[in-house]
Amino acid sequence: MRKRLFITLGLFLALVGALGLLKYRQIKIAMSMPWTQPPEAVTTVVAKEESWVASQSAIGTVVAVHGVTLSADLPGKVSQITFDSGRWVKEGEVLVRLDTVQEQAQLAAAEAQYDLAKMNLDRAKELSQKQVISQAEYDNWEAQAKTAEATAESYRAAISRKTIRAPFSGILGIRQVSVGQYLAGGDPIVPLQSLDPVYVNFDVPQQAMNSLRVGDEVRVSVEGDSLTVDGKITAINSLVDEGTRNVEVQASFKNSKQSLRPGMFVEVQVMGKNASTVIALPVSAINYAPYGDSVFIVEDVTGQDGKTYKGVRQQFVKLGSGRGDQVAVLSGVKPGEEIVSSGVFKLRPGAAVEVNNSVQPSNNPEPKPEDS
Numbered sequence: 001m002r003k004r005l006f007i008t009l010g011l012f013l014a015l016v017g018a019l020g021l022l023k024y025r026q027i028k029i030a031m032s033m034p035w036t037q038p039p040e041a042v043t044t045v046v047a048k049e050e051s052w053v054a055s056q057s058a059i060g061t062v063v064a065v066h067g068v069t070l071s072a073d074l075p076g077k078v079s080q081i082t083f084d085s086g087r088w089v090k091e092g093e094v095l096v097r098l099d100t101v102q103e104q105a106q107l108a109a110a111e112a113q114y115d116l117a118k119m120n121l122d123r124a125k126e127l128s129q130k131q132v133i134s135q136a137e138y139d140n141w142e143a144q145a146k147t148a149e150a151t152a153e154s155y156r157a158a159i160s161r162k163t164i165r166a167p168f169s170g171i172l173g174i175r176q177v178s179v180g181q182y183l184a185g186g187d188p189i190v191p192l193q194s195l196d197p198v199y200v201n202f203d204v205p206q207q208a209m210n211s212l213r214v215g216d217e218v219r220v221s222v223e224g225d226s227l228t229v230d231g232k233i234t235a236i237n238s239l240v241d242e243g244t245r246n247v248e249v250q251a252s253f254k255n256s257k258q259s260l261r262p263g264m265f266v267e268v269q270v271m272g273k274n275a276s277t278v279i280a281l282p283v284s285a286i287n288y289a290p291y292g293d294s295v296f297i298v299e300d301v302t303g304q305d306g307k308t309y310k311g312v313r314q315q316f317v318k319l320g321s322g323r324g325d326q327v328a329v330l331s332g333v334k335p336g337e338e339i340v341s342s343g344v345f346k347l348r349p350g351a352a353v354e355v356n357n358s359v360q361p362s363n364n365p366e367p368k369p370e371d372s
Helices: 002-032 101-129 135-161 206-211
Strands: 040-046 049-071 076-081 094-098 163-165 170-172 188-205 217-221 228-240 246-253 265-282 294-302 308-316 318-323 326-331 338-342 353-355
Touching: 040 294, 049 170, 049 246, 049 318, 094 188, 101 135, 135 163, 188 206, 188 265, 206 228, 206 246, 217 246, 265 338, 308 353
Parallel strands: 040 353
Antiparallel strands: 040 338, 049 188, 049 265, 076 094, 094 163, 170 188, 188 246, 217 228, 217 265, 228 246, 265 326, 294 308, 294 338, 318 326
């Protein structure tokens, strides 16, 4: 029984040893054979020179040329509201009237006092001409008449100030008062914004300040919308912000359709005037890295076995400004070179590639996404 057990164990160990020896020989043969990584599927674009107008991108905020929150000038109770929220109003249109019963009574008393002072002045004038009274007495009556007139005028001004009018034409916001509400001086009533034209304020680095001029063309677009509006720079701040080293720029835009509203976030593109010749590549072709930006150029590469295959060479480049889906390459790429336009993230220098341009990444200088 024991002899049979030893024989079985010996046969098992011999079988395991034979299998291990076979596997060892297979691995040794495989290691001795040259191994090549399968080619990566990429798309390419042929580099060519284009006329490129440099532009400056920034983030801006829409600001009304005229924009205020109307408030009560004097304290008083709201007696009448003549506007609806969100309505367009003309300059000088009455919006709110405050109660003026007390001022009206005071005005009536002041006007009566002025009438009496005026009659006394007329009598004093006749008496002065006849030399019945002295010049000092006549001056006193004249001063009393002017005082009474000024008092009446002050009450008229107070009544007028309790009638709130639109200081300019524009769109009203949401009213913040109700009839019967008591307002203190300075309490808000309703926002009023003039929407045509509008300003867009944005900041640019101090290095770009010398390239900007009043009158330069500016284009703004709203994020998530296909809307674009063209305008011009109207002012450049004379001060540089000490914290950011940026300069504030203001551009004016026509806004007849009221598509731009104060406070709106917009993307600004300052259009340059001088064109230069650069190589424009899709943004997807650039391999961005902290140590330098680069592209992969497709060319014939000689492998370790001496055979030639289609591979890539990594080339560091100097980039300029962007424009839509494109970026300007200032140096590092020559016209006619075949550049990898997608799939750069999976490549390394010398990697084999297989070009398939049936589907190309977007390469439009003025893209208009369908879902915008």
